[in-house]
Amino acid sequence: MSRRRAYDDQDLERERVRDDRRRFMTIAGLGTAVAALGAWFIYADDEKSAAARAERLSDGRPRLPPGQKLIEYLKPMGGKPGSPNKSDLQLRIHGAVERPFTIDFSQ
Template identity: 40%
Template sequence: MKNDLKISRRTFLTAAGGTIVSIGLPGTYLKLSNAQQLALAASIRPDGRSRLPPGQHAVEKILDMGGSPGTATVESWRMRIYGEVKRPIVLSYKELLDLEQVSITCDVHCVTGWTLLDSRWTGVRLGTILDRVKPVRNANFVIFEAAKGYTSNVPLRDADQDNVLVVHSFFDERLERAHGAPVRALIPDRYFYKSAKWLEAIKVTSRDEPGFWERSGYSNTADPWKEERYSR
């Protein structure tokens, strides 16, 4: 099979005749056949990495991505961006929609082993927001603060990538609460616990602040292609 094979979510579902599986983890999903998993693993991304990271299994239609939902609505939601920045701001939902909007289609990878193919998200690049607040010279990390005290952390260099978004829509529909409504982070190239749901604030810091799962034994760097699932 050619390394540049393009495999869409629709093609996989048609070819695989997948099986509905419940694994006792958040969500019920459609699992693809072993042959299709191998085909996907042979497909290479433009950056040279396998489309399916090691230890992952492609799935369809995640119903619940886990966690404890926040209570904010689109009317009440506010997001504070603060810390080591020159111009801290607070954005309402409407103000977020007034910023430049982008849509991307990407695969997302859960540390529990599932990969959702060709998920489509719409929102604002985090880099656009960072440009507005102007991180200071010694700023090195971004801390996502979410409902009920949940946090996640990424280096500023990873946060300021074109595919890192603050999103409000999933598959062209407004986010459902189970998926992080009204707004969540999206960092496709890290395990999905870095993509905090029910986002309430973004703090820019000079020092790293490991988040909820990182303090509980999960990897601080969370690179799926290196299988950085747990701290060492």
């Protein structure tokens, strides 16, 4: 009788391992599907990119290179907007230097 019980324990262990493998394969398949759909959403052609791809520059090249797409906005990258005037440009050297100083564009 103890031999039959050991056999039952082995069967239960095999069943548990099989369920773990099935669960892993299911989760892996779902993860792959989510990644593929996400990539499709990102790389799917939109109307503006298709129109730009159809346009040609004066030298005959396509306006939009192959594999590229138009961007609708630029991400904010931080920092403060500055003045584009050369007279307003200053470079400040400070911190771990012997003599901190500031130079402008003309220097």
